[in-house]
Amino acid sequence: MASLQKPARPISPRERREWLLFILLLGPNLLLFTIFTYWPLLYNVYLSFVRWNFLRPQKPFVWFDNYRSVFSSALFWEIVLNTLTFTVWSVGLTLVLGLALALLLNQPLRQRNAARAVLFSPVVMSGAVVAVVWSYIFDPRYGLIDQLLGLLGLNSPNWLGSTAWAMPAVIIVYVWKNLGYAVVIYLAGLQGIPRELYDAALVDGAGPWARFRHVTLPGLSPVAFFLSVTSILATFQAFDIIKVLTDGGPVNATTTLIFYLYELGFVTYDAGKAGVIAVVLFVIMLVLTLIQLRYLERRVSYG
Template structure:
């Protein structure tokens, strides 16, 4: 008969207590995460295979019919192109303008702390509030832009009513609201680059452009990677600015995937097609994240 030593028994009891403590601490978080993240995702996947208008008690399965109807609709591809245009332009301009402003504010200038606060203030404002303010600025008869253009003898276009100008207007507002976030993150990255690297580059005869390409950009690559991931995901989910500024119009000139999801689900009450759009958005964002983590991160120079 094998006997268990008191030391072994004590160690087993201690391990069990540690596992119970771990389960008690992590269990509520995992439960909340499953309820509010995984369950909605699975239920949305289920809805994408049924025909339901939120009112009927029955949800008949139609399998892939919703997907076929969505992907064969010409409007879907126009909306997808709108989303691509909005995302590429908004994220690209936000990152580029944010980098330029961060490089400027990083210099020993007067009132640079005040400039940081001014640049960051739109970030903490509601997107709906920002859109309301800009809707008055864009007014072609009485808006601020009309007054400014009037000084040079030009007239303001119908920013929000003309399909040619509506998307640039939405992109402008989105960049204005979010560029301060990029500035603050870039500034943190710039201040984390060792000054010794710049001193060594000067000793080697590197000019300002060479220092920027060979010291600043590699040093900022982790920050730029972080900003690219978070900005892309946030841009795909941007809804409030489009809703308040243009309501997806004129026609569908500013309708994006997230806005189309809202329109299908809460205006047309077509839960099945809205579920398809949600799955499309989930798939696109997941693919972009995987591509960035798999290929872009390889070029990031971590210290």
């Protein structure tokens, strides 16, 4: 904010008015941000340096004890790995399947709009409801998947009851729920690619694959980038489905950083360690956001 107060030239009344308007427009938002975002953010950093159980009146300052104990626990790194697995698979599948479906739905099909609506509908459903329904689908004894695999003569894995299958189950549900969003964004991207480029490629004798490879893909790259960043940010915050579907288990197989934060904070009541996890998440998200912003800025200057 300090830099706002020292413009290079003396301030004319006109500029002063503009500054006033600027602050007037920004003020209410800034106030809300300060109260509900910046203050909790700073307070959380403070909490990460104290030992506190939410109940005691005193919060002894312990410097980096919480950080040391979090980073030295094997569980934390297991959870980091879980988070990476969940993020990479969820984002990867969403981007690839989303593109495939978007290309399909971009064709002049009958009932195309109906298909788009159906595909998008899981996005607007409540995560808790989705998780409850899928917990029935995954049941190894009477679930839908068991029935379908039974037709092929296969046994259903014990999806939610085994440490090996619980994470794939969560990823499936998460991708299913969020795929529609990626499809809609890709579709918008596809429609933004100028027709002339395809015409030119045709004239040059490019086949379908060459057209996809040299026109569609480059044309979609900004959209794909945007999607990957927003999806990564969203998967880092995925909570509802995990909470209802597996409750982070069995053992800790589906505990991600955000779920661990909840467990440390509101199950174990360890505000200090929960604060550490929140700081870790904050740093990760800040870096991702900066990367995205940098990229967008470059795009703007090219445009």
